[in-house]
Amino acid sequence: MTHFGSAIRNRREHLRQKDRRYSLRQVALRIGIEPAYLSKIERCDVAPPSEATTIRLARELGEDPDVLLALAGKVSSDLQEIIRKRPRLFAELIRQLKEVPDHAILRVVREVRDGEW
Amino acid sequence: MITLENDRLVLRFSDIHGDARCAIEFQRTLRIPDDDRDYPLPPGLGRFPLRHLDDHAPRLPEQWRRRGGVIAPIHQAEAMWINFEADSGYPFAVKIATGKICALTGDGWVDHLNSDPQDYVVLPEQPWLDGYCVERGVIRQFVAMPLGDGYTVEEQLTGAARHGGLQIVVYPMKRERYRQLLARDLDRSRPLSAEAPILQAPSAIGLAPGGRMKQEVYDDPHGLDAWDQRHGARCFITLANSTQWLAITGERPPTVPPTAKQYTEAGFPWFEWYGGDAVAVAGAEKFKSLASVTQLGKAKGEEPLPENETTEVPHIIGLGSGGVRPVREYPADETGG
Numbered sequence: 001m002t003h004f005g006s007a008i009r010n011r012r013e014h015l016r017q018k019d020r021r022y023s024l025r026q027v028a029l030r031i032g033i034e035p036a037y038l039s040k041i042e043r044c045d046v047a048p049p050s051e052a053t054t055i056r057l058a059r060e061l062g063e064d065p066d067v068l069l070a071l072a073g074k075v076s077s078d079l080q081e082i083i084r085k086r087p088r089l090f091a092e093l094i095r096q097l098k099e100v101p102d103h104a105i106l107r108v109v110r111e112v113r114d115g116e117w
Numbered sequence: 118m119i120t121l122e123n124d125r126l127v128l129r130f131s132d133i134h135g136d137a138r139c140a141i142e143f144q145r146t147l148r149i150p151d152d153d154r155d156y157p158l159p160p161g162l163g164r165f166p167l168r169h170l171d172d173h174a175p176r177l178p179e180q181w182r183r184r185g186g187v188i189a190p191i192h193q194a195e196a197m198w199i200n201f202e203a204d205s206g207y208p209f210a211v212k213i214a215t216g217k218i219c220a221l222t223g224d225g226w227v228d229h230l231n232s233d234p235q236d237y238v239v240l241p242e243q244p245w246l247d248g249y250c251v252e253r254g255v256i257r258q259f260v261a262m263p264l265g266d267g268y269t270v271e272e273q274l275t276g277a278a279r280h281g282g283l284q285i286v287v288y289p290m291k292r293e294r295y296r297q298l299l300a301r302d303l304d305r306s307r308p309l310s311a312e313a314p315i316l317q318a319p320s321a322i323g324l325a326p327g328g329r330m331k332q333e334v335y336d337d338p339h340g341l342d343a344w345d346q347r348h349g350a351r352c353f354i355t356l357a358n359s360t361q362w363l364a365i366t367g368e369r370p371p372t373v374p375p376t377a378k379q380y381t382e383a384g385f386p387w388f389e390w391y392g393g394d395a396v397a398v399a400g401a402e403k404f405k406s407l408a409s410v411t412q413l414g415k416a417k418g419e420e421p422l423p424e425n426e427t428t429e430v431p432h433i434i435g436l437g438s439g440g441v442r443p444v445r446e447y448p449a450d451e452t453g454g
Protein backbone atom coordinates (compact mmCIF):
# COMPACT_ATOMS: atom_id res chain seq x y z
CA MET A 1 0.00 0.00 0.00
CA THR A 2 1.28 3.46 -0.91
CA HIS A 3 2.05 5.67 2.06
CA PHE A 4 0.78 9.21 2.02
CA GLY A 5 4.18 10.73 2.85
CA SER A 6 6.15 8.85 0.23
CA ALA A 7 3.50 9.51 -2.43
CA ILE A 8 3.73 13.24 -1.72
CA ARG A 9 7.49 13.19 -1.73
CA ASN A 10 7.71 11.23 -5.01
CA ARG A 11 5.29 13.57 -6.73
CA ARG A 12 6.98 16.72 -5.44
CA GLU A 13 10.45 15.47 -6.35
CA HIS A 14 9.20 14.53 -9.82
CA LEU A 15 7.91 18.08 -10.30
CA ARG A 16 11.07 19.60 -8.83
CA GLN A 17 13.18 17.97 -11.54
CA LYS A 18 11.41 20.24 -14.05
CA ASP A 19 10.75 23.25 -11.86
CA ARG A 20 12.72 24.39 -8.83
CA ARG A 21 9.63 26.01 -7.36
CA TYR A 22 8.69 22.53 -6.14
CA SER A 23 11.40 22.47 -3.50
CA LEU A 24 10.15 21.31 -0.10
CA ARG A 25 10.48 24.81 1.31
CA GLN A 26 8.62 26.60 -1.49
CA VAL A 27 5.78 24.07 -1.61
CA ALA A 28 5.37 24.29 2.17
CA LEU A 29 5.24 28.06 2.09
CA ARG A 30 2.74 28.12 -0.77
CA ILE A 31 0.33 25.85 1.07
CA GLY A 32 0.82 27.69 4.36
CA ILE A 33 2.71 25.20 6.52
CA GLU A 34 6.22 25.09 7.97
CA PRO A 35 8.85 23.36 5.80
CA ALA A 36 9.87 21.23 8.79
CA TYR A 37 6.29 20.00 9.09
CA LEU A 38 6.11 19.08 5.40
CA SER A 39 9.41 17.27 5.76
CA LYS A 40 7.99 15.22 8.64
CA ILE A 41 4.87 14.46 6.61
CA GLU A 42 6.98 13.24 3.69
CA ARG A 43 9.07 11.02 5.97
CA CYS A 44 5.90 9.63 7.58
CA ASP A 45 7.15 10.87 10.95
CA VAL A 46 3.77 12.43 11.65
CA ALA A 47 0.21 11.55 10.71
CA PRO A 48 -1.11 13.01 7.44
CA PRO A 49 -2.21 16.64 7.79
CA SER A 50 -5.73 18.03 8.10
CA GLU A 51 -8.26 17.74 5.29
CA ALA A 52 -7.81 21.41 4.34
CA THR A 53 -4.02 21.08 4.12
CA THR A 54 -4.25 17.82 2.20
CA ILE A 55 -6.54 19.47 -0.34
CA ARG A 56 -4.17 22.44 -0.71
CA LEU A 57 -1.26 20.04 -1.13
CA ALA A 58 -3.18 18.07 -3.77
CA ARG A 59 -3.95 21.23 -5.74
CA GLU A 60 -0.38 22.43 -5.47
CA LEU A 61 0.98 19.13 -6.77
CA GLY A 62 -1.68 18.64 -9.44
CA GLU A 63 -3.13 15.57 -7.74
CA ASP A 64 -6.76 14.61 -7.20
CA PRO A 65 -7.75 15.75 -3.66
CA ASP A 66 -9.99 12.70 -3.17
CA VAL A 67 -7.13 10.35 -4.03
CA LEU A 68 -4.74 12.06 -1.60
CA LEU A 69 -7.40 12.11 1.12
CA ALA A 70 -7.91 8.38 0.61
CA LEU A 71 -4.16 7.82 0.92
CA ALA A 72 -4.32 9.84 4.15
CA GLY A 73 -7.07 7.53 5.42
CA LYS A 74 -9.68 10.28 5.25
CA VAL A 75 -12.93 10.91 3.43
CA SER A 76 -13.67 14.50 2.43
CA SER A 77 -16.16 16.28 4.65
CA ASP A 78 -18.58 16.88 1.76
CA LEU A 79 -18.72 13.12 1.09
CA GLN A 80 -19.21 12.43 4.80
CA GLU A 81 -22.09 14.88 4.81
CA ILE A 82 -23.69 13.14 1.84
CA ILE A 83 -23.39 9.74 3.54
CA ARG A 84 -24.63 11.05 6.90
CA LYS A 85 -27.86 12.22 5.29
CA ARG A 86 -28.72 8.72 3.95
CA PRO A 87 -26.28 6.36 5.70
CA ARG A 88 -28.08 3.09 5.11
CA LEU A 89 -28.66 3.75 1.42
CA PHE A 90 -25.10 4.86 0.67
CA ALA A 91 -23.49 2.15 2.79
CA GLU A 92 -25.46 -0.47 0.85
CA LEU A 93 -24.71 1.19 -2.49
CA ILE A 94 -20.96 1.37 -1.85
CA ARG A 95 -20.83 -2.25 -0.64
CA GLN A 96 -22.71 -3.43 -3.71
CA LEU A 97 -20.44 -1.48 -6.04
CA LYS A 98 -17.28 -2.75 -4.35
CA GLU A 99 -16.36 -5.26 -7.05
CA VAL A 100 -18.02 -3.59 -10.01
CA PRO A 101 -15.61 -2.42 -12.74
CA ASP A 102 -15.14 1.32 -13.32
CA HIS A 103 -16.96 1.47 -16.65
CA ALA A 104 -20.06 -0.10 -15.09
CA ILE A 105 -20.02 2.31 -12.15
CA LEU A 106 -19.83 5.22 -14.55
CA ARG A 107 -23.08 4.05 -16.14
CA VAL A 108 -24.97 4.78 -12.93
CA VAL A 109 -23.50 8.27 -12.68
CA ARG A 110 -25.92 10.91 -13.77
CA GLU A 111 -25.12 12.46 -17.12
CA VAL A 112 -25.72 16.04 -18.08
CA ARG A 113 -28.54 15.75 -20.60
CA ASP A 114 -27.97 17.26 -24.00
CA GLY A 115 -31.09 18.60 -25.67
CA GLU A 116 -32.11 20.46 -28.82
CA TRP A 117 -30.34 23.72 -29.48
CA MET B 118 -20.36 11.37 -21.19
CA ILE B 119 -20.59 14.61 -19.24
CA THR B 120 -21.22 14.67 -15.52
CA LEU B 121 -21.59 17.58 -13.14
CA GLU B 122 -19.17 17.30 -10.23
CA ASN B 123 -18.54 20.12 -7.74
CA ASP B 124 -19.62 22.80 -10.21
CA ARG B 125 -17.40 21.37 -12.95
CA LEU B 126 -18.34 19.63 -16.16
CA VAL B 127 -16.35 16.41 -16.18
CA LEU B 128 -16.05 14.68 -19.56
CA ARG B 129 -15.10 11.03 -19.79
CA PHE B 130 -14.69 9.02 -22.98
CA SER B 131 -14.06 5.63 -21.39
CA ASP B 132 -14.88 3.84 -24.65
CA ILE B 133 -11.95 5.59 -26.29
CA HIS B 134 -9.31 5.39 -23.56
CA GLY B 135 -9.03 5.27 -19.78
CA ASP B 136 -7.01 8.51 -19.85
CA ALA B 137 -9.61 10.32 -21.98
CA ARG B 138 -11.07 12.59 -19.33
CA CYS B 139 -11.03 16.34 -18.87
CA ALA B 140 -12.95 18.97 -16.95
CA ILE B 141 -14.31 22.40 -17.76
CA GLU B 142 -15.25 25.00 -15.18
CA PHE B 143 -16.42 28.57 -15.39
CA GLN B 144 -14.45 30.93 -13.18
CA ARG B 145 -15.73 34.11 -11.62
CA THR B 146 -13.33 37.00 -12.11
CA LEU B 147 -12.79 40.73 -12.18
CA ARG B 148 -14.16 42.59 -15.13
CA ILE B 149 -11.14 44.26 -16.70
CA PRO B 150 -11.61 47.91 -17.73
CA ASP B 151 -13.00 48.25 -21.25
CA ASP B 152 -10.70 51.14 -22.19
CA ASP B 153 -8.74 49.73 -25.16
CA ARG B 154 -5.66 49.03 -23.04
CA ASP B 155 -4.33 45.48 -23.02
CA TYR B 156 -4.57 43.98 -19.52
CA PRO B 157 -2.88 40.90 -18.08
CA LEU B 158 -4.88 37.92 -16.84
CA PRO B 159 -7.19 38.62 -13.91
CA PRO B 160 -7.46 36.03 -11.11
CA GLY B 161 -10.02 33.29 -10.65
CA LEU B 162 -12.42 34.08 -7.81
CA GLY B 163 -13.95 30.61 -7.62
CA ARG B 164 -16.29 28.56 -9.79
CA PHE B 165 -19.72 29.70 -10.88
CA PRO B 166 -22.31 27.35 -9.39
CA LEU B 167 -23.69 24.91 -11.98
CA ARG B 168 -26.93 22.93 -11.67
CA HIS B 169 -28.66 20.38 -13.89
CA LEU B 170 -31.30 22.27 -15.84
CA ASP B 171 -33.59 19.25 -15.51
CA ASP B 172 -33.66 19.65 -11.71
CA HIS B 173 -35.55 22.90 -12.12
CA ALA B 174 -37.59 22.06 -15.18
CA PRO B 175 -41.01 22.91 -13.68
CA ARG B 176 -39.96 26.54 -13.32
CA LEU B 177 -38.35 26.93 -16.70
CA PRO B 178 -39.79 28.00 -20.01
CA GLU B 179 -40.08 25.31 -22.67
CA GLN B 180 -37.25 26.71 -24.80
CA TRP B 181 -34.79 26.41 -21.89
CA ARG B 182 -35.99 22.91 -20.96
CA ARG B 183 -35.44 21.65 -24.48
CA ARG B 184 -31.79 22.62 -24.44
CA GLY B 185 -30.87 20.36 -21.53
CA GLY B 186 -27.44 20.99 -20.09
CA VAL B 187 -26.75 23.09 -17.04
CA ILE B 188 -27.62 26.50 -15.67
CA ALA B 189 -25.34 29.07 -13.99
CA PRO B 190 -26.00 32.44 -12.33
CA ILE B 191 -24.20 35.56 -13.46
CA HIS B 192 -24.70 39.23 -12.62
CA GLN B 193 -25.18 41.73 -15.40
CA ALA B 194 -21.78 43.12 -16.48
CA GLU B 195 -19.97 40.32 -14.60
CA ALA B 196 -17.04 38.65 -16.37
CA MET B 197 -16.06 34.99 -16.59
CA TRP B 198 -13.29 32.81 -17.89
CA ILE B 199 -13.29 29.17 -18.82
CA ASN B 200 -10.79 26.87 -17.18
CA PHE B 201 -9.74 23.65 -18.90
CA GLU B 202 -8.21 20.71 -17.05
CA ALA B 203 -6.77 17.73 -18.85
CA ASP B 204 -4.44 16.46 -16.17
CA SER B 205 -4.17 12.99 -17.63
CA GLY B 206 -2.48 14.55 -20.67
CA TYR B 207 -5.01 13.07 -23.10
CA PRO B 208 -5.55 15.66 -25.86
CA PHE B 209 -8.97 17.13 -26.63
CA ALA B 210 -10.40 19.60 -29.12
CA VAL B 211 -12.90 21.95 -27.49
CA LYS B 212 -15.18 24.30 -29.35
CA ILE B 213 -16.67 27.20 -27.38
CA ALA B 214 -19.51 29.42 -28.51
CA THR B 215 -21.62 32.13 -26.94
CA GLY B 216 -25.09 32.63 -28.32
CA LYS B 217 -24.11 29.91 -30.80
CA ILE B 218 -21.33 32.10 -32.24
CA CYS B 219 -17.88 30.54 -32.14
CA ALA B 220 -15.60 32.46 -29.73
CA LEU B 221 -12.59 31.91 -31.98
CA THR B 222 -13.94 32.55 -35.46
CA GLY B 223 -17.23 34.45 -35.10
CA ASP B 224 -18.95 31.81 -37.26
CA GLY B 225 -22.36 30.33 -36.48
CA TRP B 226 -22.53 27.07 -34.54
CA VAL B 227 -21.78 23.73 -36.19
CA ASP B 228 -21.06 20.62 -34.16
CA HIS B 229 -18.01 19.58 -36.18
CA LEU B 230 -14.52 21.03 -36.07
CA ASN B 231 -12.95 23.24 -38.72
CA SER B 232 -9.27 23.91 -39.19
CA ASP B 233 -9.31 26.89 -41.58
CA PRO B 234 -9.80 29.00 -39.62
CA GLN B 235 -9.35 26.86 -36.53
CA ASP B 236 -12.56 27.01 -34.51
CA TYR B 237 -11.49 25.06 -31.43
CA VAL B 238 -8.86 25.08 -28.70
CA VAL B 239 -6.61 22.13 -27.95
CA LEU B 240 -6.14 20.67 -24.48
CA PRO B 241 -3.93 20.35 -22.55
CA GLU B 242 -1.99 23.10 -24.40
CA GLN B 243 -4.74 25.69 -23.86
CA PRO B 244 -5.13 26.25 -20.11
CA TRP B 245 -8.03 28.68 -20.28
CA LEU B 246 -10.04 31.01 -22.47
CA ASP B 247 -11.14 34.43 -21.22
CA GLY B 248 -12.94 35.84 -24.21
CA TYR B 249 -13.26 36.32 -27.94
CA CYS B 250 -10.11 35.98 -30.04
CA VAL B 251 -10.06 39.40 -31.71
CA GLU B 252 -6.37 39.58 -32.65
CA ARG B 253 -3.36 37.31 -32.46
CA GLY B 254 -2.49 37.31 -28.77
CA VAL B 255 -5.45 39.47 -27.73
CA ILE B 256 -8.94 38.54 -26.58
CA ARG B 257 -11.90 40.63 -25.51
CA GLN B 258 -13.23 39.46 -22.16
CA PHE B 259 -16.52 37.55 -21.84
CA VAL B 260 -18.94 39.97 -20.13
CA ALA B 261 -22.56 39.10 -19.30
CA MET B 262 -25.23 41.37 -20.77
CA PRO B 263 -28.98 40.93 -21.09
CA LEU B 264 -30.06 39.47 -24.39
CA GLY B 265 -32.13 42.03 -26.26
CA ASP B 266 -30.08 45.15 -25.47
CA GLY B 267 -27.86 44.67 -28.52
CA TYR B 268 -24.50 44.23 -26.77
CA THR B 269 -23.93 40.49 -27.09
CA VAL B 270 -21.76 39.05 -29.83
CA GLU B 271 -24.74 37.06 -31.05
CA GLU B 272 -26.80 40.22 -31.54
CA GLN B 273 -23.96 42.22 -33.06
CA LEU B 274 -23.15 39.53 -35.64
CA THR B 275 -26.59 38.12 -36.46
CA GLY B 276 -28.94 40.95 -35.54
CA ALA B 277 -31.05 38.50 -33.51
CA ALA B 278 -31.27 37.73 -29.79
CA ARG B 279 -32.19 34.05 -29.80
CA HIS B 280 -29.86 31.85 -27.79
CA GLY B 281 -27.64 33.52 -25.19
CA GLY B 282 -25.61 31.33 -22.85
CA LEU B 283 -22.56 29.27 -23.73
CA GLN B 284 -22.20 26.17 -25.84
CA ILE B 285 -19.39 23.66 -25.84
CA VAL B 286 -18.53 20.50 -27.71
CA VAL B 287 -15.54 18.34 -26.84
CA TYR B 288 -13.83 15.70 -28.99
CA PRO B 289 -11.12 13.38 -27.73
CA MET B 290 -8.09 12.52 -29.80
CA LYS B 291 -8.41 9.29 -31.78
CA ARG B 292 -7.18 6.36 -29.71
CA GLU B 293 -4.51 5.34 -32.23
CA ARG B 294 -3.15 8.86 -32.46
CA TYR B 295 -2.93 9.01 -28.69
CA ARG B 296 -1.02 5.73 -28.58
CA GLN B 297 1.39 7.07 -31.17
CA LEU B 298 1.75 10.25 -29.15
CA LEU B 299 2.42 8.28 -25.97
CA ALA B 300 5.05 6.20 -27.70
CA ARG B 301 6.68 9.33 -29.10
CA ASP B 302 6.54 11.22 -25.81
CA LEU B 303 7.63 8.36 -23.63
CA ASP B 304 10.62 10.27 -22.51
CA ARG B 305 9.00 13.57 -21.86
CA SER B 306 -31.41 19.02 -5.71
CA ARG B 307 -33.95 19.98 -4.33
CA PRO B 308 -37.60 19.04 -5.44
CA LEU B 309 -39.92 21.85 -6.45
CA SER B 310 -43.59 21.88 -5.60
CA ALA B 311 -46.02 21.31 -8.44
CA GLU B 312 -47.36 24.81 -7.91
CA ALA B 313 -43.98 26.43 -8.49
CA PRO B 314 -44.47 29.33 -10.86
CA ILE B 315 -42.93 29.01 -14.29
CA LEU B 316 -40.59 31.83 -15.15
CA GLN B 317 -42.55 33.88 -17.66
CA ALA B 318 -40.80 35.15 -20.78
CA PRO B 319 -37.40 35.31 -19.13
CA SER B 320 -34.84 37.62 -20.61
CA ALA B 321 -31.84 35.39 -21.13
CA ILE B 322 -28.26 36.42 -20.49
CA GLY B 323 -25.70 36.41 -23.26
CA LEU B 324 -22.01 37.22 -23.44
CA ALA B 325 -20.58 40.35 -24.97
CA PRO B 326 -17.04 41.56 -25.74
CA GLY B 327 -15.52 43.52 -22.86
CA GLY B 328 -12.02 44.85 -22.26
CA ARG B 329 -8.88 43.70 -24.07
CA MET B 330 -6.60 41.12 -22.50
CA LYS B 331 -3.28 39.62 -23.51
CA GLN B 332 -4.00 35.96 -24.14
CA GLU B 333 -2.98 33.59 -26.90
CA VAL B 334 -5.19 30.93 -28.40
CA TYR B 335 -2.90 28.19 -29.60
CA ASP B 336 -2.76 26.59 -33.01
CA ASP B 337 -3.63 22.87 -33.18
CA PRO B 338 -0.28 21.02 -33.19
CA HIS B 339 -1.94 17.69 -34.05
CA GLY B 340 -4.06 18.53 -37.13
CA LEU B 341 -7.79 18.10 -37.74
CA ASP B 342 -7.43 14.40 -38.52
CA ALA B 343 -6.28 13.69 -34.95
CA TRP B 344 -9.72 14.23 -33.45
CA ASP B 345 -12.35 11.54 -33.03
CA GLN B 346 -15.41 13.47 -34.21
CA ARG B 347 -17.63 10.38 -33.90
CA HIS B 348 -17.37 10.58 -30.13
CA GLY B 349 -18.09 14.15 -29.11
CA ALA B 350 -19.99 15.41 -26.08
CA ARG B 351 -21.71 18.75 -25.99
CA CYS B 352 -23.47 20.94 -23.45
CA PHE B 353 -25.55 24.12 -23.42
CA ILE B 354 -24.81 26.34 -20.43
CA THR B 355 -27.81 28.57 -19.82
CA LEU B 356 -26.98 31.79 -17.97
CA ALA B 357 -29.50 33.25 -15.53
CA ASN B 358 -29.30 36.64 -13.85
CA SER B 359 -29.27 36.71 -10.05
CA THR B 360 -33.03 37.27 -9.69
CA GLN B 361 -33.82 34.42 -12.08
CA TRP B 362 -31.33 32.14 -10.33
CA LEU B 363 -32.94 32.71 -6.95
CA ALA B 364 -36.42 32.13 -8.39
CA ILE B 365 -35.37 28.98 -10.25
CA THR B 366 -33.12 27.27 -7.73
CA GLY B 367 -34.01 28.89 -4.42
CA GLU B 368 -30.29 29.50 -3.88
CA ARG B 369 -28.64 32.85 -3.40
CA PRO B 370 -26.22 33.67 -6.22
CA PRO B 371 -22.59 34.48 -5.42
CA THR B 372 -21.87 38.05 -4.39
CA VAL B 373 -20.77 40.63 -6.94
CA PRO B 374 -16.98 40.37 -7.47
CA PRO B 375 -14.70 43.27 -6.51
CA THR B 376 -13.86 45.78 -9.21
CA ALA B 377 -10.49 45.61 -10.94
CA LYS B 378 -9.54 48.81 -9.12
CA GLN B 379 -10.50 47.51 -5.66
CA TYR B 380 -8.65 44.24 -6.25
CA THR B 381 -5.51 45.95 -7.53
CA GLU B 382 -5.46 48.60 -4.81
CA ALA B 383 -5.62 45.82 -2.21
CA GLY B 384 -2.23 44.68 -3.57
CA PHE B 385 -3.40 41.41 -5.10
CA PRO B 386 -1.67 40.12 -8.24
CA TRP B 387 -2.66 39.72 -11.87
CA PHE B 388 -1.13 37.03 -14.05
CA GLU B 389 0.69 36.39 -17.32
CA TRP B 390 1.01 33.03 -19.02
CA TYR B 391 3.98 31.98 -21.12
CA GLY B 392 3.04 29.23 -23.49
CA GLY B 393 6.59 28.38 -24.52
CA ASP B 394 6.96 27.67 -28.24
CA ALA B 395 3.25 27.23 -28.93
CA VAL B 396 1.99 29.18 -31.98
CA ALA B 397 -0.99 31.51 -31.52
CA VAL B 398 -3.85 31.68 -34.01
CA ALA B 399 -4.82 34.99 -35.61
CA GLY B 400 -7.91 36.87 -34.49
CA ALA B 401 -11.20 36.31 -36.29
CA GLU B 402 -12.02 38.54 -39.27
CA LYS B 403 -15.64 38.58 -38.17
CA PHE B 404 -14.74 40.06 -34.79
CA LYS B 405 -13.12 43.10 -36.43
CA SER B 406 -16.55 44.69 -36.81
CA LEU B 407 -17.48 44.05 -33.18
CA ALA B 408 -17.86 46.98 -30.81
CA SER B 409 -16.96 46.39 -27.19
CA VAL B 410 -19.70 46.93 -24.60
CA THR B 411 -18.34 50.37 -23.71
CA GLN B 412 -17.89 51.44 -27.34
CA LEU B 413 -21.43 50.39 -28.19
CA GLY B 414 -22.76 51.98 -25.01
CA LYS B 415 -21.21 55.32 -25.97
CA ALA B 416 -22.81 55.15 -29.40
CA LYS B 417 -26.18 54.46 -27.76
CA GLY B 418 -25.75 57.12 -25.08
CA GLU B 419 -25.69 54.48 -22.32
CA GLU B 420 -23.23 53.49 -19.61
CA PRO B 421 -23.55 49.72 -19.56
CA LEU B 422 -20.42 48.99 -17.50
CA PRO B 423 -20.26 50.64 -14.08
CA GLU B 424 -16.87 51.32 -12.50
CA ASN B 425 -14.90 51.02 -15.69
CA GLU B 426 -11.93 53.20 -14.70
CA THR B 427 -8.53 52.48 -16.18
CA THR B 428 -6.49 50.46 -13.69
CA GLU B 429 -2.71 50.42 -13.38
CA VAL B 430 -1.47 46.90 -12.74
CA PRO B 431 1.83 46.93 -10.84
CA HIS B 432 1.92 43.34 -9.60
CA ILE B 433 1.94 40.63 -12.28
CA ILE B 434 2.87 37.02 -11.60
CA GLY B 435 4.31 35.08 -14.54
CA LEU B 436 2.96 31.58 -14.93
CA GLY B 437 5.21 29.27 -16.93
CA SER B 438 4.32 26.18 -18.88
CA GLY B 439 6.83 23.89 -17.11
CA GLY B 440 5.84 21.49 -14.33
CA VAL B 441 2.18 21.33 -13.39
CA ARG B 442 0.01 24.18 -14.48
CA PRO B 443 -0.29 26.83 -11.76
CA VAL B 444 -3.78 28.04 -11.00
CA ARG B 445 -4.81 31.66 -11.43
CA GLU B 446 -6.12 31.74 -7.95
CA TYR B 447 -7.33 34.49 -5.70
CA PRO B 448 -4.62 34.58 -3.01
CA ALA B 449 -6.85 33.73 -0.05
CA ASP B 450 -5.15 34.17 3.28
CA GLU B 451 -5.18 30.56 4.40
CA THR B 452 -3.00 29.03 7.03
CA GLY B 453 -3.07 25.92 9.13
CA GLY B 454 -1.61 22.48 9.22
